[in-house]
Amino acid sequence: MPIDSRPRTDYPNAPMFADVIVPRHLAKTFTYLVPPSLVSRVGVGQRVVVPFGRTTLEGAVIGLTRDLPGGLNVSQLKAIASVSDGDGLSGFSPGMFELSRQVAEEYIAPWGQCLRLVAPPARAVAQPKWSYVATSQGRLALEQGSCPEVHLPLLQRIARRKKGLSAGTIQSSRRSSDRQALLFLEAQQWILRSEGAVSNRPSRILGSKAGTELSTPVCVPIAPAVEVMQRLQMLMQACPTRVLIDGVLDYRVGIMARLAQLVLEQGRSVLIIIGEVVRAQWMAQVLQEATTYPVTLQSRGVSGVDAELNGKVAPQIVIGTRSAIFYPLRSIGLIWVDGEEDSALKEPQEPHYHAREVAWMRAQREFALLVYGSAHPSLEVRSVGEIERVAQCREPDSFPQIELVDMSREYGGAPFSATLTAALRATVAQQDRAILFLNRRGYAGALVCRDCGWVPRCASCAVAFVYYRESARLVCRYCGCRESLPEICGACGASRLSPIGEGTERIEQEVRRLFPGARILRIDRDTTRGVVSTRRLWQQVHSRTWDILIGTQALFQREPILPVGLVGIVHAxxxxxxxxxRAAERTHQLLVDAVDLARPAPSGGRVILQTALPMHHVMQAVAAHDPAIFYDEEIQARRMLGYPPVQHLIYLTVSGKDRRLTEVAAQRWVNELHKMLVAAPSRSASAQQSLSADPQSQGIVVLGPVAATGVGSRGTLGWHIMVKGGDRTAMRDGVRRSLETMERAYPGRTFKFSVDVDPVDMG
Ligand SMILES: [Zn+2]
Ligand SMILES: [Zn+2]
Structure with missing residues (x-):
């Protein structure tokens, strides 16, 4: 019997069709027939199992209709196989739905993953507040071995902790065996409930009231000049548009508070995005004092329903980290991304979105003003011609005095030069304070010449080689080429090549040896592991019960520190x-921040910057307080070598359990990419025109596969591929098509393919 494919809306029993998105790197939907037996159970947001090619996948229904979409024949449609249990996705607004699709397209990410970003989280289930502790009978049962085997693991887990195991932790494991074990152990009186136990999980800190973790904020917002506010108000008439506010924190906060107040008075809300959690908490506190409107600190635990209600009731300020860019607010007038250069704004997992870029997508949808705030803007933002720049004008006497010390002329390899040692001595003698700054990122495993600062680099990629001690080899992380260890320095011929850097611990020992009477405090990754100890340490920082503070970039990730008399930059x-x-750009940012830890020169502020490369453009720019020296030379270098923002990168990863099979798959992906991108490059016409003036930008290259360093989650091994070129649209298009081929060729779960468009941290 022929099947009539015309829409049959007039029949209540007409077949129903579902638009389903599947966990593949495809930003489109597939239409399935809803079998009559499932019609009552399939709703929008429902997770369903569908046949897909030769396999089945779990997808999500995002639309239902009784009208068959044009061009489809019902006889060709496959039917939904079954309905999955558990929570579906629901409650997202149409605008956010479209935003998720745009993010999926932009970042070549599975749409379902992006949809999860905008779906309001389910109302948090109330967590039980008690813990289970082992009784003395329980401990006896353990010793005597009288606990049945099946319940033994849980009893051991509980007995191991003096304060007990929180009921929430056990509940979240969702294992039915744990529930049975609990009932059994309680009945035996081997465990009992203990009320009011405190958990120190960091997620609680996220959800805690703004500012409770923080000491008194150190911030004196600078009132913005009348011309600046006039210019910004004019830009607000031309929304959507974006502007860069280039200045120190106090300057930015001054403008932020005034601008936020203006937008709120117009009845629209303000969304502020900051990379670091504690910095966001601090900012919430500052703005709460500066404006008369409610300030909400967004955290993952916030109920979406409350968020929607808040949006309807009154305009408000919402502050949060990168995922807050998807916060369901109605009518946003201002989005402010502060510290836009912070790599924490880029999501490290798929979908690898960058909150700075998603902010622009959202601002355009909301007709909002987007502000990028930074004390050292990224080359990406500076290079966008349409972004207006409002720069703070700093008087020369607002800077500290800076001295460059050429470490290649110092003898003996001691961490402190004679100049720095003398300056420290004078500072301690005057009962002033000193900060010694070390760049933690320096320990990533490069080899350096102790005499001249030369570092072996890959000839074609210009990035430093990674030094593998065990195999005594140098490997390029971008293209994978290898070299044996050089005997002597490639620049000065000396034979003092060694791995970079001294740790903060070694510096602390040296300071204690030199200044036995001084009070010394150290802030780095090792000393700031626990939440409680970190808070205590920062209270000490602010109470100024120290003479010398030794710190890494951990110093810049929280509330600001009052400036001191001397800053020593040990290995600039x-x-x-x-x-x-981006190594030079990151170093420049850190050094600019480190310099700002010293008071202005008229108040006795002094910075000593130790470097083996005093002529490097980063050192020259920092010493002269002139960022233009850095930016001008850096953009030239990026152009020469074909790196962003001049060219674009897409970073691909294949991971799997079997190293050899994964390599074969990675090699096949490279071949597909070559076929689609390199052999027959398809360029959009506009890109062709703009690139013809710049011969370096021509063409797309595919580098790799390169074996990933280390083992990934669940013991997987990865291979990386890098696509590099000037035509972002063509690159994305080719990568998407190659990915479809790969996912069709490997339909099972043997390999995971992931895509990072505009990568920030590669490795
Ligand atoms: Zn050398
Ligand atoms: Zn290379």
Whole structure:
């Protein structure tokens, strides 16, 4: 019997069709027939199992209709196989739905993953507040071995902790065996409930009231000049548009508070995005004092329903980290991304979105003003011609005095030069304070010449080689080429090549040896592991019960510190040799921040910058307080070598359990990419025109596969591929098509393919 494919809306029993998105790197939907037996159970947001090619996948229904979409024949449609249990996705607004699709397209990510970003989280289930502790009978049962085997693991887990195991932790494991074990152990009186136990999980800190973790904020917002506010108000008439506010924190906060107040008075809300959680908490506190409107600190635990209600009731300020860019607010007038250069704004997992770029997508949808705030803007933002720049004008006497010390002329390899040692001595004698800054990123494993600061680099990629001690080899992380260890320095011929850097611990020992009477405090990754100890340490920082503070970039990730008399930058170059094309840019940012830890010169502020590369453009720019020296030379280098923002990168990863099979798959992906991108490059006409003036930007190259360093989650091994070129649209298009081929060729779960468009951290 022929099947009538015309829409049959007039029949209540007409077949129903579902638009389903599947966990593949495809930003489109597939139409399935809803079998009559499932019609009552399939709703929008429902997770369903569908046949897909030769396999089945779990997808999500995002639309239902009784009208068959044009061009489809019902006889060709496959039917939904079954309905999955568990929570579906629901409650997202149409605008956010479209935003998720745009993010999926932009970042070549599975749409379903992006949809999860905008779907309001399910209302949090109330967590039980008690813990289970082992009784003395329980401990006896353990010793005597009288606990049945099946319940033994849980009893052991509980007995191991003096304060007990929280009921929430056990509940979240969702294992039915645990529930049975609990009932059994409680009945035996081997465990009992203990009320009011405190958990120190960091997620609680996220959800805690703004500012409770923080000491008194150190911030004196600078009132913005009348012309600046006039200019910004004019830009607000021309929304959507974006502007860069280039200045120190106090300057930015001054403008932020005034601008936020203006937008709120117009009845629209303000969304502020900051990379670091604690910095966001601090900012919430500052703005709460500066404006008369409610400030909400967004955290993952916030109920979406409350968020929607808040949006309807009154305009408000919402502050959060990168995922807050998807916060369901109605009518946004201002989005402010502060510290736009912070790599924490880029999501490290798929979908690899960058909150700075998603902010622009959202601002355009909301007709909002987008502000990028930074004390050292990224080359990406500076290079976008349409972004207006409002720069703080700093008087020369607002800077500290800076001295460059050429470490290649110092003898003996001691960490402190004679100049720095003398300055420290004078500072301690005057009962002033000193900060010694070390760049933690320097320890990523490069090799450096102790005499001249030369670092072996890949000839074609210009990034520092990674040094593998075990195999005594140098490997390029971008293209995978290898070299044996050089005997002597390639620049000065000396034979003092060694791995970079001294740790903060070694510096602390040296300071204690030199200044036995001084009070010394150290802030780095090792001393700031626990939440409680970190808070205590920062209270000490602010109470100023120290003479010398030794710190890494951990110093810049929280509330600001009052400036001191002396800042010593111990190894200013170390960050330059990180195998990353942004190494110089990151080093510049850190050094600018470190310099700002010293008081202005008229108040006795002094910075001593130790470097083996005093002529490097980063050192020259920092010493002269002139960022233009850095930016001008850096953009030239990026153009020469074909790196962003001049060219674009897409970073691909294949991971699987079997190293050899994964390599074969990676090699096949490279071949597909070659076929689609390199052999017959398809360029969009506009890109062709703009590129013809710049011969370096021509063409797309595919580098790799390169074996990933280390083992991934669940013991997988990865291979990386890098696509590099000037035509972003053509690159994305080719990568998407190659990915479809790969996912069709490997339909099972043997391999995971992931895509990072505009990568920030590669490795
Ligand atoms: Zn040398
Ligand atoms: Zn290379």
């Amino acid at each position: 170059d170390s960050g330059l040799h990180v195998p990353d094309f």
